[in-house]
Amino acid sequence: MKNVFIFTSMLLISLNSYAAPPTFEILIKDHLFYPDELIIPANTKVKLLVKNQDATPEEFESYELNREKVIPGNTQAIIFIGPLSPGVYPFFGEFFPKTAQGKIIAEEEGK
Amino acid sequence: MLLNSVILVLREVLEAAMVVSLFMAFTTVSQQSRYFLLKAIFLGLVAGGFYAYFLPEISNWLEGIGQEITNTMIHLGIFLLLTGFLWLISSNIVLPNRLVKAVMMGAIILAISRESAEIMLYISGFRSDHFLMQSVLSGSLIGLGIGVSCGIFLYHLMIALKPAAATKFICVLVVIVGGSMMSQATQFLIQADWLTSTEPVWDSSHIISEHSLPGQLLYALMAYEATPTWSQIVVYLTSLALMILVIISARFLQGQPKYD
Numbered sequence: 001m002k003n004v005f006i007f008t009s010m011l012l013i014s015l016n017s018y019a020a021p022p023t024f025e026i027l028i029k030d031h032l033f034y035p036d037e038l039i040i041p042a043n044t045k046v047k048l049l050v051k052n053q054d055a056t057p058e059e060f061e062s063y064e065l066n067r068e069k070v071i072p073g074n075t076q077a078i079i080f081i082g083p084l085s086p087g088v089y090p091f092f093g094e095f096f097p098k099t100a101q102g103k104i105i106a107e108e109e110g111k
Numbered sequence: 112m113l114l115n116s117v118i119l120v121l122r123e124v125l126e127a128a129m130v131v132s133l134f135m136a137f138t139t140v141s142q143q144s145r146y147f148l149l150k151a152i153f154l155g156l157v158a159g160g161f162y163a164y165f166l167p168e169i170s171n172w173l174e175g176i177g178q179e180i181t182n183t184m185i186h187l188g189i190f191l192l193l194t195g196f197l198w199l200i201s202s203n204i205v206l207p208n209r210l211v212k213a214v215m216m217g218a219i220i221l222a223i224s225r226e227s228a229e230i231m232l233y234i235s236g237f238r239s240d241h242f243l244m245q246s247v248l249s250g251s252l253i254g255l256g257i258g259v260s261c262g263i264f265l266y267h268l269m270i271a272l273k274p275a276a277a278t279k280f281i282c283v284l285v286v287i288v289g290g291s292m293m294s295q296a297t298q299f300l301i302q303a304d305w306l307t308s309t310e311p312v313w314d315s316s317h318i319i320s321e322h323s324l325p326g327q328l329l330y331a332l333m334a335y336e337a338t339p340t341w342s343q344i345v346v347y348l349t350s351l352a353l354m355i356l357v358i359i360s361a362r363f364l365q366g367q368p369k370y371d
Contacts, residue, residue, distance in 0.1 A: 045308065056236035059229070063321035066336060067302055069178060070232060072167040078175035080304040095233050097115055 021045040021080070026102070028052040028071070031093065033102035042086040042106040051076040058100060062091035065104065082106065112243055116250025117257070119233060123226040124258025125331035127155075129288055130189070130222040132262035133281050134215045136269035140277045141206040151216035155223025162228035163235070179303035185225045186296035192218040193289040194354050197282060201361035286354045291334035293350035297343045298336075311338035 024046055027034040031054060040046050052058050052071040060079060061068045071077040081089075084106040093100025131152065138145050162169070162181075169177045195214045204211060234251060237244040269277050300306040316337035319326045329335035336343065 045304075055239070057232045059233075063316075063337065066298055066338060066340075069302070070166060070170075070229060072170065072232070073236065075167050075170065076175075077170060077178075080302060080308070082308065083310075085310065094119060095236060098112075 021047045021082075023047045023049055026050045028054055028058050028093065028100065030054065031056075031058070031096035031099045033091075033093070033100055036102040037105060038102070039105045039107055040082065040084070042108045043083045045080060045082045048079040048081060049076060050079060057095060059094035060091060061094040062089060062104075064089040065091060067091070068094070113246040113250040113253075116233075116247045117254040120230055120251040120254030121258050122327060122331065123230050124255055125261060125328070127219075127222045127226045128258050128262030129265065129284070129331065131219055132266040133269070133284055133288070134219060135262075136266050136277060137215075137281050138206060139266075139270050140274045140281075143206040147212050147216060148219065151219035152223060154216070155220040156227050158220055158224035159227030159231060162224055163231040166228065166232065173303075176303040176305075179299040180305075182225060183296045183299045183303070185221050186292040186299070189218050189221045190289050190292040190296070190350060192221070193285050193292070194357055197285060197289075197354055198357050198361045200278070200282070201358045202365045282358065286351060286358075287333050289354050290347050290351045291332070294334040294336070294339075294343050294347045297346040298334075301340065301342065306342055309340045309342065312341055312344060314338050 022041070022044070024038055024040060026038060026048060028050065050060055050069075050071055052073060052075055055073040057070060057072045059068060059070045060077065065081050065084075067079055067081060069077050069079055081104065084104070086106050086108050089104040089106065091102050091104060131148065134148055135145060138148060166178065169181055171177060173180055192214045196211065196218065199205075199208070199211050199214065206212065230251065234244075234247060237247045269280055272280060297306065301308050314337060319329065319335070319337065321327070321330060321335070321337050326335060326337070334347075339347075
């Protein structure tokens with residue numbers, strides 16, 4: 001019984017680590033995205049960790065990525081994107097769109 | 112900042128205004144008091160205030176996808192209430208029945224809560240900047256004004272019809288809004304990684320871009336996506352079919368409904 005338990009836990013842990021997508025960080029500071037151009041691998045699911053260091057809330061939005069998420073001031077948010085075909089996917093901060101602009105560039109590995 | 116506030120608030124208001132004006136028109140056509148709808152609008156704003164206030168905590172639920180799951184629940188809730196509404200009126204259970212009132216109120220409260228929470232968060236971000244706050248507030252009021260005007264226009268469009276035709280038209284729009292809710296719920300589940308993301312089935316952004324005014328209006332009306340995925344299309348069509356099935360079976364069980 002104990003062995004079954006250990007085996008199951010190991011299987012679950014390994015499945016979990018196998019499924020964990022690569023994480024990329026984006027900072028929001030003074031209503032700007034850093035970096036404003038983020039290169040990610042194409043055809044792979046990735047996890048964006050968006051840290052809003054401003055005191056004001058921001059909404060991460062992208063029509064091309066079909067994503068929208070409000071990120072309150074001084075908090076961080078997780079947004080899953082992809083798998084994406086190679087290409088450029090603009091995103092913006094809906095609350096401060098004049099300055100908060102950026103793009104995700106999905107590139108095939110080895111290029 | 113002014114123009115941005117107009118667009119942001121208008122986008123949020125349009126969707127909720129659709130639901131409210133549909134039900135306002137239904138109440139007028141049914142010759143009932145609209146007081147309970149005003150109560151629902153107020154309760155929706157209160158709920159929106161709570162949602163905005165607790166958003167930082169809600170976002171942290173479920174390892175950071177609390178916001179997506181809450182939004183999914185809200186959209187699913189609206190869909191179920193709208194489907195319940197269709198079932199009731201197709202079964203010839205009409206106002207002032209308390210259950211009909213309850214589903215109408217529930218749908219309005221949910222629709223307003225999410226949209227108003229976003230507006231409240233947006234405006235609250237400027238509380239320390241009095242200079243920007245002025246243009247943000249004026250912009251928001253203009254956006255609100257345009258959104259409400261669209262709702263009033265839709266309302267008058269519907270009540271200008273004969274009662275039977277108006278009820279049919281309202282049902283068609285309720286079905287469209289219901290489908291849009293499920294499409295958005297699916298989108299949030301994909302964003303939360305609870306549903307697998309797949310390649311978009313088509314890209315119609317060169318015909319109607321989501322950035323454009325028609326794209327935005329279509330989004331408010333029926334959750335238009337230029338690059339939808341299979342799961343969204345399947346869920347959208349299934350929910351439309353489900354609501355139509357509900358109308359047909361309710362009528363079948365009840366015999367032909369009388370609208371007036």
